Amino acid sequence: MLRRHGLFWLKTCPRLNVLQRQCVPISHLLDNRIGCQQRWYAKGRRRSLDSKKEMKPLNFSIPNYISVNKLANLLNCRVEKLIKDLTALGFQNITTTYILSKEYVELILQEYNFALPSLSTSTNIDNVYEELKSPVNPKLLTKRPPVVTIMGHVDHGKTTIVDYLRKSSVVAQEHGGITQHIGAFQIITPKSGKKITFLDTPGHAAFLKMRERGANITDIIVLVVSVEDSVMPQTLEAIKHAKKSGNELIIAITKIDRIPRPKEREKKIEKVINDLIVQDIAVEKIGGDVQVIPISAKTGENMDLLEESIVLLSEVMDIRAENSPRTIVEGWIIESQVKKQVGNVATVLVKKGTLQKGKILICGNTFCKIKNLIDDKGTPISKATPSYATEVLGWKDVPHVGDEVIQVKSEAIAKKFISKRQDLVEVQKNSSIVERLNEERALAKEHHAIEEKNEGLQKEDAAPDRDQNILPKNINYIIKCDVSGSAEAVSESISSLGNDEVRCNVISSSVGIPTESDLKMAQITDSVILCFNLGKLPSEVINNRAGIEVKQYNVIYKLIEDVTETLTENLKPIFEKKVISTVDIRESFDFKLKKKVIKIAGCKVNNGSIKKNSLVQVVRGPNDDVIFDGALSTLKHNKDDVAEVSKGHECGITFEDGFEGFEPGDRILVYENVKVPRYL
Known part of the structure; x- marks a missing residue:
């Protein structure tokens, strides 16, 4: 008998009356969990960690998540022994702070011979509303x-x-x-x-x-x-x-x-x-x-x-469907949006049953008591039969496009199932947080071990490694669209843009004209608001007091191009040196001041020109080895300070930072830093 348990499919073995592994866990699990399960059920039999066969009574409730040290306290055993046993079962890098999920705790308790009243069953979020559906009645099937x-x-x-x-x-x-x-x-x-x-x-x-x-x-x-x-x-x-x-x-x-x-x-x-x-x-x-x-x-x-x-x-x-007043209505959300004066609206494609005013629909995390039905021409209608697409008014919140719609008997039932679904969403969210925490703690432990091993290294040797861990720069956006389908498409299109240096971060995506809360969120997160297909916006949105940038688009590829251009502009600039003139050093002169002697390079400009604020490199030998890279201190023609000396003229030059290591025969390369175009 197959049944769903947590993140694994398990089955009951009739001969041994134990749980046996049926298939590989889903891919996003941690490697230590996979190894654990492979060793746990590899031979199709249950291996108990405790030699006693008597079942121990369970005198505590099992939490959703618990660390290894707290579980050891509940089991009244040493934490070192528990870690050793978990390692034997296939867990890797187990520490006292490692967090175990409820499903794993239940399996561990079974290995310690604790009597469990019943194994917890995990419900798929997408299947929460399955029990609301009615089985197909062949007698009610009619052509659609x-x-x-x-x-x-x-x-x-x-x-x-x-x-x-x-x-x-x-x-x-x-x-x-x-x-x-x-x-x-x-x-x-x-x-x-x-x-x-x-x-x-x-x-x-x-x-x-x-x-x-x-x-x-x-x-x-x-x-x-x-x-x-x-x-x-x-x-x-x-x-x-x-x-x-x-x-x-x-x-x-x-x-x-x-x-x-x-x-x-x-x-x-x-x-x-x-x-x-x-x-x-x-x-x-x-x-x-x-x-x-x-x-x-x-x-x-x-x-x-x-x-x-x-x-x-x-x-x-x-093609047939049930079309009876007693049939529970099922359908799909084709589009959803917020309309002025009527509020939240969703286009529902009826799959079975007859949609009428007053009926209560549940969809995702919201529900609706139908106030009105509108056809594709904008005309109110009394009912919608299978295969008919109609706008439904009366939603508490805007439903997500693509979600399934199911009829319920009352608002109380709708709220009950929505609450159940939200709990499962929260559990799933917490599960991902726990997995991330375990990963971070494992990495921190490994990093700490490396630091201890390399304790004698100098700090400057570790500086390049720190630079490699710099996170990419986030360019934040808040998306506002006319319908939820477009909001989803825009979010999907731009959220993947970027690279290791800069990336697009979608703070939120919703339908309707930007509200005061959207503007506050944009101010807090330093975001740009992208409006798609919203028509003419109110002046208080465009010219908002906070100075938030609000951009409007009607065609999606123009929006994507604009976001890509903004990300490109935020890439770290790269410059390459472009030589614009060359100068030969022909003589070296000593010039006495009151308290010191300075060395002056007597030069002649071969091509181009040299300016007082020019960037220069002094090179030597056939391979043009660079012996100085910087700027000029003084530039003179005869005895006068000049701003520029052109081709064919002679000049006297001193360099910044007191550089006097030049010799006759060296060359001066005058260059400028040219910005190299970069693309995502």
């Missing part, structure tokens, strides 16, 4: 419209297809000519009169998560490929999502109206099909079941054929 996601490379005409079918102009409303949200529309096809729900996903590389989400909640994917460009980077990415999701696929080759000559058009279409075959797409040409339809959404050519293909494929798939 297919959910069709249009995917492909940027500017390949995805939104134009939806515009043709809806008889609208969505593309005219997009900034920069690219879609920057997942648009959800349900249409009645002009020819067959069937309902189809379309999801129009962004094509820009920054919206990877949004496209992947669209592929995972759909029935049919229409992959749009331009006849002019063929397979492009986002096309390959869409193919990967389609294969991963296992959805049915239809290929739409667009923009055929741009190639009026039939023979040239046929040749281009053939090239696109061959490129798709290379990507392991089983098109009908090679006996597969993927339809390829050349279309022009601009002129309407073959659009009726695309419509018929989608309807026919959905009929063959026999």
Whole structure:
């Protein structure tokens, strides 16, 4: 019998009635934990550390986290013995302050023959709401419209297809000519009169998560490929999502109206099909079941054929869902945002059940008592059936895009499950903190041992090592967007920018116009506020008293370029020396002052010019060995101090820092430090 225990899958061995290791722990665990488990359950039997077979009663409660020395006190044993036993089990670098999780403590107690009432079970955060779902009732299954996601490379005409079918102009409303949200529309096809729900996903590389989400909640994917460009980077990415999701696929080759000559058009279409075959797409040409339809959404050519293909494929798939007043509603968040006057709004794609006013929905760490339902045209509706995308008003907080929505009976039940989920989130957060603490303590112990070993080394020998540990400079940003999907995309796009010297740090990412708390947070963290698709901002935000920089963008790649440029400007400057003139030292003169004698170099400028504030190097020999690098002290022509001496003229020079080690025959290289352009 398999069951989930902590971070491992464990099973009960019928013969020995013990826990036996089934699979390798997840990759982010510490190496000592992995080694421990491998040795603990490697032979499929339990090895007790205590020779006694009698089970000891447990007279204390097991904390979520406990250090080794405190566990030794609870077990009433010496800490040295416990560390020795843990080392024998496979733990490495165990110290008295090493922190053990509850799952490990339970297993250790079993090894010490303590009787445990029951092993604690860890619940996955994503599965907290699984018990709220109802099993599928085949008697209530009815046909529903297919959910069709249009995917492909940027500017390949995805939104134009939806515009043709809806008889609208969505593309005219997009900034920069690219879609920057997942648009959800349900249409009645002009020819067959069937309902189809379309999801129009962004094509820009920054919206990877949004496209992947669209592929995972759909029935049919229409992959749009331009006849002019063929397979492009986002096309390959869409193919990967389609294969991963296992959805049915239809290929739409667009923009055929741009190639009026039939023979040239046929040749281009053939090239696109061959490129798709290379990507392991089983098109009908090679006996597969993927339809390829050349279309022009601009002129309407073959659009009726695309419509018929989608309807026919959905009929063959026999797509059904429960649609009964008694069915618990389930769905997905397509988009979420804060709208003026109405507050928190989320677009919900209904998976099963009927969405109506007054019903209570739970999603992530928030819930909603539905105040109103709005369709894609902005019209209030009374209900939303399966495959229908509708805006839901009444959320307590803005839900996260991509989260699942489930109906509950009351607000009390919703609050109970949200609290349970938040507790698990806190446990997961604490677990990562504990792992980091253990790692830091292990590194500190190792570092301390190295310091003791090298105690006799001089401090200046260790200085270069300290320089290597300098952390990169953080450039802080606060992101504010119109919808949560865009906020996620912007955050994902810029948070990975940077290198070992400078990096982008996203302090927070949310929807809506920057608030007073956002401005205070920006002031505290020295952040720049990036506003995406928020329209005209209030003057009190732009001209805020704290002087916080607020930048506005409508196209995401311009935002990314701006952030990249800012990071580049904060890279440590690198200069290279550029020789601009050379001077020969021909004589050396001694000049007597009142109390001392100074040495003057009699020189002639070969090329360029030398100025009093010039940076110079004095070099000697055929290899130009540098014997001085610095600045001039005086520059004279005859007996007069001059600011500059040009080519062909003679001059007298003294150097800063009292350098007098020059000789006749040496050369002076006049140089300037030129800043070298740097890039991330």
